[in-house]
Amino acid sequence: MKPHPIRFLASLLLIATVARAEPPKPCVFCEIVAGTRQQESVVYRDDAVVAFLSIGQRNPGHVLIVPAVHADNFLDVPAETMHRMTDVAKLIAEAIGRTDLRMDGFQLQMSNGKAAGQSVFHAHLHLIPRFEGDSPVPASATEPASRGETGQAETQPPPKRAGDPFPQEVLAPVAAKIRAALATGPEFTPIFNGRDLAGWQTAGVEQFWRVEDGVLVGENDDAMAGSMLRSDKSYGDFVLEFDVRWSGEIDSGVEFRQPVIQLQLGVSRSLKRDMSGSFYVGKPGYPEPGRANNAAALMNPAGEWNTFRLRAQGSVFTVWINGTQAVEFTDDGFPGPAPLGLQIHSGLKMRVEYRNIRLAEL
Secondary structure (H helix, E strand, O other): OOOOHHHHHHHHHHHHHHHHOOOOOOOHHHHHHHOOOOHHHEEEEOOOEEEEEOOOOOOOOOEEEEEOOOOOOHHHOOHHHHHHHHHHHHHHHHHHHOOOOOOOEEEEEOOOOHHHOOOOOOOOEEEEEEOOOOOOOOHHHHOOOOEOOOOOEOOOOOOOOOOOOOOHHHHHHHHHHHHHHHHHOOOOEEOOOOOOOOOEEOOOOOOOEEEEOOEEEEEOOOOOOOEEEEEEEEEOOEEEEEEEEOOOOOEEEEEEOEOOEEEEEEEOOOOOOEOOOOEEOOOOOOOHHHOOOOHHHHOOOOOOOEEEEEEEEOOEEEEEEOOEEEEEEEOOOOOEOEEEEEEEOOOOOOEEEEEEEEEEEO
């Protein structure tokens, strides 16, 4: 059977058109992720996320945080990757705060779709340092200034205008400051010296708390009266790290802020179950958003050391157990600085041990 002449010619034209079609321009952000472009401006990298300075710096330290696997916009980013992007944004914001950039605040912004001002179609979260007297930045102004028809940044930008790309030699020193701050982390100071209870309020609690071989031991008395060992100093915003271990049933924790909020360790007297890593807020008990429901899977077996990290920053309270985030809880009802308190709950025969207690003020 002979082919229809018109259909045959149409097929040839289609083949010729495809052959002449230009290959799609590469994704600029994918090239940065791959390590083939703008590596001087990269400030953070892991398996899921890469962060680098925007070439259109709205303020010094303006960072873009992108998924390592290409996704066009927010709707295409897997939930766990989006969570990681926001976690990294927090890490970088904290790091910038430890540099001489001295930002007064910061703005998080994400544009999705051309109508919203997105011009590079690889999902990206902006972290923009802000300073007193700044005016709000519109969505379109956060995107790199010059674009091709595909939405990707042009290889050769036009002459420099306000908001146009900054050269890498300008961005590199800023990126180096942020990388250095990320590498050092907050500056921790031991608040338990491993020898005695210096720095802690000991009046009336000597029978409950002692130091054995560099370990702070809290143990209830025969009357099971309970005790609270409080620090001499009050703290507001901070990161606290410590190792803790126990065997059997305990009810302990770390109190902080005023009004008091507590990081629970062990079994709750009210709920009759282990609430380690969760936040206790007083009469309402343990609010659901403040519960570390996966804590048991993160903790080592009974009797082994576990490392807890507690960050209290503004109204946001976050707990990590053995290096993995267990819960993040937001509540503006606990604004005041207060001493830290290590608890031995009344009505229970228990022993708990702490070591390597250190704190960084934010």
